[in-house]
Amino acid sequence: MQELINRAKELLADGTVARVLGWKAGDLPYNPEPAYFETAEALEDFVYNGFCGANLSKYMIEASKMEGKTMVCLKPCDTYSFMQLIKEHRVDREKAYIAGVGCKGKLDIEKIRARGIRGIESIEGAELTDDAETLKIQTIYGEKSLAYADGMLERCHVCKGKEHVIFDEQIGESKETKDAERFGEVERIESLSPEEKFSYFQSELGKCIRCNACRNVCPACSCRKCVFDSNKFDSSQKANVDSFEEKMFHIIRAFHVAGRCTDCGECSRVCPQGIPLHLFNRKFIKDIDELYGEYQAGADIDSKAPLTDYTFEDAEPSIVGKRG
Amino acid sequence: MQRIGVFVCHCGSNIAATVDVSKVAEMALMEPGVAHAEDYQYMCSEAGQAKIAAAIQEKGLTGIVVCSCSPRMHEATFRKAAERAGLNPYMVEIANIREHCSWIHKDMEEATKKAVILMRAAVAKVNLNTPLQAGESRVTKRALVIGGGIAGIQTALDIADAGYEVDIVEKTPSIGGRMSQLDKTFPTLDCSACILTPKMVEASAHEKITIYTYSEVEKVSGFVGDFTVDIRRKARSVDMNKCTGCGVCQEKCPSKKAPSEFNRGLNTRSAIYTPFAQAIPNVPVIDREACIKFRTGKCGVCSKVCQAGAIDYEQKDEIITEKYGAIVVATGFDTIKLDRYDEYAYSQSKDVITSLELERVMNAAGPTHGHLERLSDGKAPKEIVFIQCVGSRCADDRGKPYCSKICCMYTAKHAMLIRDKYPDVNVTVFYIDVRTPGKNFDEFYRRAVEQYGVNYIKGQVGKVIPKPDGKLLVQGSDLLDNRQILKEADMVVLATAIEPNPDVRKIATMLTASIDTNNFLTEAHAKLRPVESPTAGIFLSGVCQGPKDIPETVAQAGAAAVKAIGLLAKDKLMTNPCTAHSDELLCNGCSSCENVCPYGAITYEDKEVNDHGIRETRRIAVVNNALCQGCGACTVACPSGAMDLQGFSNRQIIAEVDAICR
Amino acid sequence: MNPGKKQAEMIREISGVNPLKCMKCGKCSATCPSYNEMDIKPHQFVSYVVNEDIESLINSKSLWKCLSCFACVERCPRDVKPGKLIDAARQMVVRKKGQDYLKADEIPELLDPELPQQLLVSAFRRYRR
Amino acid sequence: MYKIAKENLSALFRLIAETYGLYLPVKKAGQTNFAAWSEDAEVDLMTLKTVKSAKDAFFPQSESLYTVKKEGKKMSVEPEALKEQNFVVFGMKACDVRGLEVLDKVFLSEPVDTFYAARRDHGTVVALACHEPEETCFCKVFGVDAANPASDVACFPAGEELYWEALTEKGEALTEAVKSLLAETDEADGVSVEAEKDAIHRMIEKLPYMNLSLEGWNGDVLSEKFDSPLWEELYKPCLACGTCTFVCPTCQCYDIKDYTAGNSVSRYRCWDSCMYSDFTMMAHGNNRTSQMQRFRQRFMHKLVYYPANNDGMYSCTGCGRCVEKCPSALNIVKVIKAFQNQGGEK
């Protein structure tokens, strides 16, 4: 982390960048917030640890409009989002100095809480320089410990890899975290009967409170005004008396980002109700891979997005019923 | 709020017999925005249109719904009527209660209910309609004819005679097409070459006609009045300007083993060749696959013997880009492959031939120099059997489901010609039906029977068995005598089904012209617009549209020419105002729409916008209305809903959905 | 319903053939190896079914002369398959006699060196259906 | 005071449900929220904080107000019926009970919100003292006693027992209705309840936010706070989602919308969030055009405007849900602290 701060100070000092976009230490051990730093003094609050899960690439849409360059700290998976945003002309590459920061897997406070750990006073083992094996958690109810991997976000278990697809320099070590099949859960759901599928999603989506956190955090949902906020389709963005709107919202949201979603997992990370929203996006990704060839959004700058592309031999929609 | 008038047409009894039209009108009055509703016998009639006009003016209507036949039929009629009455023509919507309702439902109650719902959907849509203004686009006064057979030549001549430039693109080295391969033509038995060659010469000499032979259409873009076409001129390896057409190169060419396309592979030709003596242009091409120079690098005989120095081994394919206002497709036909009709022994015996091959055999320039002889041993046949409907009228996937139309007549022609020239040869024709609708056609067929003694047997042949002695055993049935016939023959001629030129699919895709399951191009209307494709600016000439004989082809070629001339005669065209439009406050500038636009109609601009007080420069999609054809692909690619389609807006379609589901 | 109509419907059902598709070309009769043995010719099978005269078909010699070689089925350009029609008629007779299809394992017992091969093949074909 | 063995709670719920509607924390798909009780519902009293507060029971996230029906060209209006059935909300925590007080001041003052009032009239709150306060809790800062909820019935878990004390008439009535399952208590019980309360108070003292000071927020600080340059810094990470407002027990803003269902239109209201770009959107546009303004609005409302209009009562109860749920780790505590630090300098 110190390496990162030093580098940031240098770049600010020599005028390469006008500001640094990173994370500021929070008032609890696990709640750093995305923040801009414009001076060396401000960087005293800079932090980069296992709880810095937020994908900062979306902030670059606004930062691209600011005067001067912004040094942005992007984790390997965040760089895919950034690349995709360049592709969609939403960010300005010239306005970014990308520090590709190392990643040993990001932590999910909800997973830690789910283990009955509460009253947290301090957490040890979440720094980037730590070996990411164990977390030692001091609580008002005593000391607890937890394997690092058990506290990780779902997305880190199916990590796309620790390579930055775009960067100006790389800082900090990474550690491979993939230990699960990316499409395992999607396959499990696919194998259910229609009734089971329906009741699964009914109970998950039944929790949705239409807070729009998933949408607003999503780097692919970068519309100036979402269709659910405008009257173009007569579709409401707020909670409705009947639950259909929630289904509509999540299906359409997933559809709109289909072929553009990098599977960064932010939607699931921020959902206050713990809805595994990534399962929608990942279903589309799986279908796209299977039907139109492997495609990773944000992996490169030139490839055609699957939904703005076609081949004569594409599968017919009737394949849906046939695949069973 | 709109003031909508609803007009329900009886269409005589076409609608009124199954739909309670007065009930539909009555229910219309319950709909929001509807200020007037009535029903009438024939809305499209002058009296009906007058009623609409009167209501528009008297009741101050701002939009109308006509519940009648398909909008494909009379939408234009009613739009014009509305316009005459002072209403914007795009404030008219049609509820299709005939084709989509009265004609397919029998129960009056059910059909009426559906008609009411269709009316509601149209009313709901009109409530959201906005007046649209048609734009204008220019017309390039030049036509392209794809295919240089009799259809293409005739169309080109007719258009050129009207004073417009025409280009013919022909795939093979010479124009002339199938007709040039024929010996005689029915029902008058003219020599085919004698009537075709003058037309070919006329076309090549016409100052308004440019002929690109050995060329293919590579790419088509644009739209009616303003097509841009890339034409690939394949390397001929012979300089067209230098060649004098002396023919020495062909004579001296040491490679003479390439099958002659013109003679249907019945004999061979040299590697440098003109397909036939009267070819136009009379400039040979080098078949690079057969040429020794191209295969081994050694030879060069043609270059040495050419006095004019026209041989150019280095020549490359060339792409010409040209603009056209109209395109006529005249790609013609071929006979189907017979590899799945083993029962007729076509692949086993050289003496089983197709009718088109027989044309070459009978032709003086053909492989046998016009002598009727067996291709296996050169002996004169004594017994010839013709089999009709080979691959035509076939329900399975071996053949074609349609009647090829020309076979009955050319078989009669062949039978007659053989009997005339070789009276000692017996000719038997196995037929299912003899179809001779056409001027002097049946008389022609009867002459074959009555005057020339051709033996017509009602029944099909089941199999042809080549015998060791070289004869062919034909097993057929005689349905009238109710017996099975075993007949020895020296030759069997198969009246092979015809199919559209296989290239037509590729061309249709480039032209976005629709095509039916048999690869025939679809006409805009089966009865009323038989020479136009549904795609504006594309016209159909000859067999590419459906089987037809020479007189019909020529007639259709002329008709297609007239349609093309009608288009070229206009200076400007009204453009479809139902184009896409981007809401600049919602546009993200993400390029999704641009990526799916087939017309390149969307570009991006950095534009300063005022978004509720926030002023900033944004990358914004801009639609070129002249290029946009209104497909709507962009509207769905756009995630924010910034892109919408006028006349088929998101809210309009949603209103229809809501009205139907209510 | 008259018995002929019922029978005709049954033949259509068993054979899966729509005799109305026939265009009366006669290719079936032109193909048939047993043609001369038959009193009702293959192309006529179709019209007998159309005319609902199944009794005549059932009592014809042709019923048992058809070898089930299926040449007519193969060659028929209209997908009418007279061979299947006659086969269906035979099955009606067999069913009427209270017998069922042959079972595959019964066949070895019935084998007789004199038995024409064609018959065996025919039996299998019908068994298969 | 009465008591009931914790293992008999399901019998208690069954009995309550015989005469009352019953809402209580139910775990569904891994998350605990207030929901209607049913025999197969997974009741979860262990989770300290439900994701959403219990606000829904009195002020549902969305509710229909009336329906306009159309037949031919005739229109008729059918108002939605007001709540008539008595119901019990079981298991609310002290902070959420305070939340109701905040809502009462808004909805029960003139003009009275009849939908809310009907629910308040028919609802009986059975609150539960907190057992294990968490690091995100700071109710004490707002004068809420987590160990002594001020509800119709207060319940205190201690050991294997749940102690039950009716505090209001409605509470008495409910107690009467379920008396068959309640046992009398003696002095020893009283002692163990008090011991439990002490334990909770001791834990609360250890929590990291306990020293949060509200100094500088009372009094006439409107323009000083409103014009502070701090907002420009604070709002930056905000994603403009509505999570904080929707999990909050005191946020009371709603939007009114129409839903067209074929031949009828129903008018309903649903929670709105001041964080949304179309909040209080009007024909001319929006009166708060930037996210900074929206962000400021929320905290100014909670800490300045509301107390100014309601005798100094803050419209925050310190439940800490926003601390837990904000995707960008923003929350009211950070806002209060930011101003505290700055105040020191100035």
Next chain:
Amino acid sequence: MPLEKKEFKPKIVAFCCNWCSYAGADLAGSSRLTYPADVKIIRVPCSCRVNPMFILRAFEKGADGVIMCGCHPGDCHYSTGNYYARRRMTLLFSMLDYIGVESGRTRVEWVSAAEGVKFSETMNSFVEKIYSLGENVRLGDLRCKN
């Protein structure tokens, strides 16, 4: 369950492209090839105009089945529209299937202007399928159900 079960009359929305399928439907009409009145056609310029929102909207408002018809691949009047539509619908239908909506409730069929018979057959078989699936209870807003 009410004692008197109302006879199930499905609501079926068919989106037809103007150039092929709508014309195919017209041809079915002029050839008097019947199909059930439950099908109501909405004309769109091209299958690529069909937004997934329209399909979900139809289900929301009470449709029991939604079918989209367009030109055969390769024959699109606008060259490429149906290719995009094909991918979009494949993914959308797959998603609906994934969340447990019966896959038979959605269909895409390519019908040319010459295929009146196919149009009629397609509608007949689709309607039959919807009858066998019964009322759509998994998608749809309850307020639209009466």
